[in-house]
Amino acid sequence: MIYDVVVIGGGPAGLAAAIKAHEEGGKVLILEQAEYLGGILQQCIHPGFGIHYLGEDLTGPEFASLFIEKVRSLNIPYILSAHVMKIEIMLPLAKKIQLIAPKGTKDIETKAIVYTAGAREKHGFEIGITGDRVSGIYTAGEAQSLMDLYGVMPGKRVLIVGSGDVGLIMARRLSLEGARVVGVVELMPYPGGLARNLVILRDFNIPLYLSHRVLEVHGRGRVERVKMARVNSKGKTIPGTERWIECDTLLISAGLVPDVRVLESLGIRIDPSTGGPVVNEFLETTAPGVFVAGNSLVINDLVDYAVEQGERAGMQAVRYAKNGGLPSMNWIPVEKGGNVRCVIPHYINGENEVILYLRARKPVKDATLVTGKKMHKIPVVTPAEMLRVKIKKEDITRPFKVEVSP
Amino acid sequence: MSIRVTIVGGGIVGASIARVLSRYENLKVHIIEKMSDVGWGVSKANTALIHGGYDDDPQKYPLRASLCVKGNRLWQKWVKDLEIPHVWSGALIIALQNEDIKHLSTLLERGIRNGVPEMRLVEKEELQALQPGIASEATGALYVPTVGQIASPRATVAIIENAVKNGVKIHLETEVQGIKVSDGEVKGIQTPRGFMESDVVINAAGLYADEISRMVGLDYFTLRPRKGEYLIYRHGIPGPTRVLFPTPTPKSKGIIVTTEVGGHLMIGPNAQDMERDEKDNLATTEEGLKEVLQGARKLWPGIPDRGVIRTFAGLRPEPPNGDFIIRAEEVWGFINVAGIRSPGLTSAPAIGYFVRDILRRDLGLKLVPKRRWYPRRRDITRIAAIPDAQRDRKIRARSEYGQVICRCNHITKGEILDAVERMKYINVKTPSIDSVKFRTGATSGECQGSFCMVRIAMLLAQEYGVPLWNVTLKGPGSELGIGDINSLRREKK
Numbered sequence: 001m002i003y004d005v006v007v008i009g010g011g012p013a014g015l016a017a018a019i020k021a022h023e024e025g026g027k028v029l030i031l032e033q034a035e036y037l038g039g040i041l042q043q044c045i046h047p048g049f050g051i052h053y054l055g056e057d058l059t060g061p062e063f064a065s066l067f068i069e070k071v072r073s074l075n076i077p078y079i080l081s082a083h084v085m086k087i088e089i090m091l092p093l094a095k096k097i098q099l100i101a102p103k104g105t106k107d108i109e110t111k112a113i114v115y116t117a118g119a120r121e122k123h124g125f126e127i128g129i130t131g132d133r134v135s136g137i138y139t140a141g142e143a144q145s146l147m148d149l150y151g152v153m154p155g156k157r158v159l160i161v162g163s164g165d166v167g168l169i170m171a172r173r174l175s176l177e178g179a180r181v182v183g184v185v186e187l188m189p190y191p192g193g194l195a196r197n198l199v200i201l202r203d204f205n206i207p208l209y210l211s212h213r214v215l216e217v218h219g220r221g222r223v224e225r226v227k228m229a230r231v232n233s234k235g236k237t238i239p240g241t242e243r244w245i246e247c248d249t250l251l252i253s254a255g256l257v258p259d260v261r262v263l264e265s266l267g268i269r270i271d272p273s274t275g276g277p278v279v280n281e282f283l284e285t286t287a288p289g290v291f292v293a294g295n296s297l298v299i300n301d302l303v304d305y306a307v308e309q310g311e312r313a314g315m316q317a318v319r320y321a322k323n324g325g326l327p328s329m330n331w332i333p334v335e336k337g338g339n340v341r342c343v344i345p346h347y348i349n350g351e352n353e354v355i356l357y358l359r360a361r362k363p364v365k366d367a368t369l370v371t372g373k374k375m376h377k378i379p380v381v382t383p384a385e386m387l388r389v390k391i392k393k394e395d396i397t398r399p400f401k402v403e404v405s406p
Numbered sequence: 407m408s409i410r411v412t413i414v415g416g417g418i419v420g421a422s423i424a425r426v427l428s429r430y431e432n433l434k435v436h437i438i439e440k441m442s443d444v445g446w447g448v449s450k451a452n453t454a455l456i457h458g459g460y461d462d463d464p465q466k467y468p469l470r471a472s473l474c475v476k477g478n479r480l481w482q483k484w485v486k487d488l489e490i491p492h493v494w495s496g497a498l499i500i501a502l503q504n505e506d507i508k509h510l511s512t513l514l515e516r517g518i519r520n521g522v523p524e525m526r527l528v529e530k531e532e533l534q535a536l537q538p539g540i541a542s543e544a545t546g547a548l549y550v551p552t553v554g555q556i557a558s559p560r561a562t563v564a565i566i567e568n569a570v571k572n573g574v575k576i577h578l579e580t581e582v583q584g585i586k587v588s589d590g591e592v593k594g595i596q597t598p599r600g601f602m603e604s605d606v607v608i609n610a611a612g613l614y615a616d617e618i619s620r621m622v623g624l625d626y627f628t629l630r631p632r633k634g635e636y637l638i639y640r641h642g643i644p645g646p647t648r649v650l651f652p653t654p655t656p657k658s659k660g661i662i663v664t665t666e667v668g669g670h671l672m673i674g675p676n677a678q679d680m681e682r683d684e685k686d687n688l689a690t691t692e693e694g695l696k697e698v699l700q701g702a703r704k705l706w707p708g709i710p711d712r713g714v715i716r717t718f719a720g721l722r723p724e725p726p727n728g729d730f731i732i733r734a735e736e737v738w739g740f741i742n743v744a745g746i747r748s749p750g751l752t753s754a755p756a757i758g759y760f761v762r763d764i765l766r767r768d769l770g771l772k773l774v775p776k777r778r779w780y781p782r783r784r785d786i787t788r789i790a791a792i793p794d795a796q797r798d799r800k801i802r803a804r805s806e807y808g809q810v811i812c813r814c815n816h817i818t819k820g821e822i823l824d825a826v827e828r829m830k831y832i833n834v835k836t837p838s839i840d841s842v843k844f845r846t847g848a849t850s851g852e853c854q855g856s857f858c859m860v861r862i863a864m865l866l867a868q869e870y871g872v873p874l875w876n877v878t879l880k881g882p883g884s885e886l887g888i889g890d891i892n893s894l895r896r897e898k899k
Contacts, residue, residue: 033813083810085790100789100816102808105798123854125716130690133718135879135886139856146860152875152887153894178894215692221883248888261852264642 004321011039013294014116017314026318030078038064119256131216136223155249167253337403420610426758428572442881445562451720460517473753480755489785497553592739615744634675645671661701673702734768790816814851
């Protein structure tokens, strides 16, 4: 059996890709690492999913179940607890995926791959927290899975590192269950979460420490106190501003990193600014027939975007499989101008309407987003909120530069 | 008549002594360990090197000098018999300045005197060929092909399992409260779990060996903890193919750069002398880690600013005169094995035999070899590391071997369940993540457990029949939760 498209990762992006690829007439298989489909959505029991894509406000599991039911009703095959050991590209139309799965090892052959394995969380060691290694230090996702998949209360007095969405949502979750969140510590001079999540801090009376970082943990078996300090504009600790905060739990919500180790081992080019692969507007990587979507491509704020990318990648993967490759093109690189931290895709062709996803470096009020010759007025731009813009074919220029200016 | 031998301390040294003594019919060997698993003290956090034996001056440190070389030879057999993960990569001791070269010649001569085989000096050109990527300032090196690396906490586990198989009894979470001596002879050990009659007490208590020694009135030495900090990098950041040392100073072998057994670039340690009462201070420090990075870059300039996945600190028990203290004391039956600092891991198997010889020579005990002694121990099968056909057979026999839990290191549910079985085999009472980690490698990859830790905890909870929140990170006092999800709201009502 040779598949047209194998989707690696059965989260929202992967499910959307598989459904789209199936609808386009492709022979599709989904591989999922966990024992269930739906990915990280299954532990996100809060609402806020699907507002853009469906015009409905759903919880994570509700949103996931819509896609899972669709996959089942279309009879798209999937393998659970399927761990990808290795991908081998033997020919442009022959890719071998080596699996470990409960039914044995398996080599799966496919023409195209859509890689949607998601992201992993940055942990305390990566953000330079020193001190004792004790229990009570969790990534936000770990705490979320402890609480909402396994029904365990991780602690009583919690300090949260990072004011991104996951950290804020966990602040609310912990507060609702009776824990005291003693603060949220943010390295940057502005908060990292979406505006709709920042109200959580006010709702539960949680102090936000901007331009601060956590330095050190102290404890014997468990966290007893945590040292934090103010930082200057370069992120360096300002001496004399250190202070200890009593708590028994330290939650790390310092951002996500696309999980692309399998792709790296294929020699696929990675963009340091997104942590994900370099792609063209078909979301195809530098390896022909390997497409990427969702948080493996770029860290998205909204599941809606992950789904949109999944659909695009799924559609193009079938086109690749059916036509023996995608047409050769004279690609236009998307250049990053002022105040643009990252932008997806990296190459566009000027023959289609294209969606750009980008993030600014610094917050700007009354901003102008310049894409090629076109200007878009945006009231507030913050690094926390990913910008998504549709560019019409006629507005694409060569060269093509993207810039956020005041 | 059988002789009751109690070893205080289930670290690499206690374990090695127990394994050697388990060969004899007339010894009843017990190990007592205060922590909830073996190998969690000094043996856990160190550079995990099997040293060559050139560094120890035989005039100043005769025990270190002779036991290190013997230990290296013994490890080459023990890693095979006990299936301990290892790589024998060899080492390069790097000269960065002209006076270093002179020092390397001294080390070569010392190595020759200590009986270290296959060493030689290497000039700049050959060095660059032997180790591409090395600092261009390196002017030469001493090449020591016999230096190896092992997975050190796993080594203690392996040795203990083999010792237990050969009849050694192990008592975890058992602290020594006192040692009874009468008529100048050891009688036994008082513990919270009762009095253990003993004819021989071997003090292998690591950092706390001075305190154990004081319990029989011997206070002629004091151990000072010396802290060393380390950094480990993600896969994909290149490390050297050989262990790189700077030219040593009188105090330490210096900050080394290596690709450890798991394949990650590892650098460290620095050497920070601590106060006597800081024997549990395993905290990493910003300054210390900075010092390690700066030191390591002198040898291996390509280390990036990003890519650290783990930092840790270990403590070494520094004896007053620098040499190991291994001797039968005037209290009959009491043997000190103390101050086992570097190269303690390397020396451990040789210390086992040395202690056996003390039993024979100094205590005059006649040891009767067992007719049947099991030299081998099988490691947990690494599903990801075996050939495809064998892997497929394993999975078809037991589907848990086909369910990967630790994504980073490809470790399956079956391997984790095997680890739990091994924990129970040596009477680990408190389920902990670290016990699984040091038997399988799970949670030690790039994500540091953020994907798998909770799932491993769930397996431990099921297998030990405890609620998930009572599973610990590293023994009692490090429980993962405070209760079920409703516990705080219940409390408030």
